[in-house]
Amino acid sequence: MNRTCHNARTRPWGVFAQALPVLALTLATCTPGNVPADLLIAGGSVLDGTGSESMEADVAVAGDRIVFVGDAARAGVRAADTIDAAGLIVTPGFIDMHSHAELDADHGRDARAFLYQGITTVALGMDGFGSAEVGAQLAAWEEDGIGANAFLFVGHNSVRAWVMGMEDRAPTGEELVAMQALVRQGMDEGAHGLSSGLFYLPGNYAETEEVIELNRVAAEYPGAIYDTHDRDLGAAYPPFGYLESIAEGIRIGEEAGTKVIFSHFNAQGAHNYGRAHEGAALIEAARRRGVEVAGAHHSYSATQSNLRSYTVPGWAVDGGDTAMVRRFDHPDTLQIIDAQTREMLAIRGGGERILFADQRPDLNGRTLQEVADEWGMDAPSAARQILRDGNASVMNLGLYDIENIRDLAQRDWMMTCTDGRDPGPTRPVTHPRAFGSFTKKIRDLVLDEQLIALPFAVRSMTGLAADFLGWTDRGYIREGYAADIAVLDLDAVEDMATYENPHQYSRGTVHVLVNGEFAVRDGEATMALAGRSILRGGAAYDGRQ
Ligand SMILES: [Zn+2]
Secondary structure: OOOOOOOOOOHHHHHHHHOOHHHHHHHOOOOOOOEEEEEEEEEEEEOOOOOOOOEEEEEEEEOOEEEEEEOHHHHOEEEEEEEEOOOOEEEEOEEEOOOOOOOOOOOOOOOHHHHOOOEEEEEEOOOOOOOOOHHHHHHHHHHHOOOOEEEEOEEHHHHHHHHHOOOOOOOOHHHHHHHHHHHHHHHHOOOOEEEEEOOOOOHHHOOHHHHHHHHHHHHOOOOOEEEEEOOOOOOOOOOOOHHHHHHHHHHHHHHHOOEEEEOOOOOOOHHHOOOHHHHHHHHHHHHHOOOOEEEEEOOOOOEEEEHHHHHOOHHHHOOOHHHHHHHHOOHHHHHHHHHHHHHHHHHOOOHHHEEEOOOOOOOOOOEHHHHHHHHOOOHHHHHHHHHOOOOOEEEEOOOOOHHHHHHHHOOOOEEEOOOOOOOOOOOOOOOOHHHHHHHHHHHHHHHHOOOOOHHHHHHHHOHHHHHHHOOOOOOOOOOOOEOOEEEEOHHHOEOOOOOOOOOOOOEOEEEEEEOOEEEEEOOEEOOOOOOOEEOOOOOEOOOOO
């Protein structure tokens, strides 16, 4: 911070000042030549993350901090290294508010799929599946090195499974206390809040009140966030209700006293096409009465999840997978399951919309219907046959409506997320969102459709998220802030990943800095592991928490 030289004047003023050197000297708070820097990003068009129009400015970095924004020549900034950013856009590094980046795996540690989108920070522990062992995870990342910054949520599904297994019932008083203790551990160790996945098991077995009681523990910590994968985004079975589900999420945060963010927010299923504004209206009503409610989204129309959640009703999994298979073998129970699986598949558009993205090569890249046809059986039978050998990763094509996506992209509380997992090169099919969510939003919605303005889109990926997270030194291009920076060539920005061929990195991110180090330089990943573990509040983990 004390290396910061205060001079945030933009280029137009700088040009004016050059004509009046005496005035310039009087106004400058630094004498020329006294700003040492490691790197100067010179002459770029800076979008600072506030949503304001871009300004021509140089950005200087020293160590892991931005130390200067303005006219470097006039302020006498001397940098060891300079990159010419003329004609390029300079933005804060993007914050992925809902990620499944596999930073613990060899193939995912460098976070390349994310860095190539300009993402420098990812949220993990989502959908209710974050461990309570937050401190150990943050420490391990610091120890092993990670390519992007990461922060954590403690998950409702995880703590419930730990205490109660896969039981379809309410917790006893003792069990609730045990779950609360795990949430407290996670929060003590630096979690940003509680995540839930009430669509998934065992979270789906919980009543709303259980989640409120757990979220009350998170609420004891300043700035705590309740991050929810809704109980019913529109395609759950049996239906809980798309709007009822949003109301439930708001209630959990409002009664417990936390902020609320709706992950990968949208409205699923053909019956909900065009209905996103109804869900948005509930969120906006809550915001008007002072609840800090927001959302995050991407602009793909397919989801990715697992075959069991898409084809087996929750009650049939009570007690776990072994109990489920036993029910498959019971003829009377099977009849009921089969009928319900048909209804579940109908909501999702049928077996031809369920595409495997799985390790098993005989499944990967094919639809459930194709597999069923080859095996000479119907889709529900094929699904059960597969589940006997374990759950499978699948996509549900066409579940989201582009008109809903366009509506939501224009909301000023909507952040951006990938919801993406890069499963490594061994699995040819995965959801392209891991490789292209941020670049696709810019390419499609900003550049091609001109639906939203670039400063607005960049804010949804940077400052808006940082403010919601309560961070005070990331998410903006500002002196004293962490040097997480993306430099984009707008003409070249493009998501390359497709459903058929997803393992393709995004283009157009010329340089990406994570904590002042190049993670991408001249369009090539450097394989630097410059990411930090981020504690609630925004500070980097220092081993003492
Ligand atoms: Zn989710």
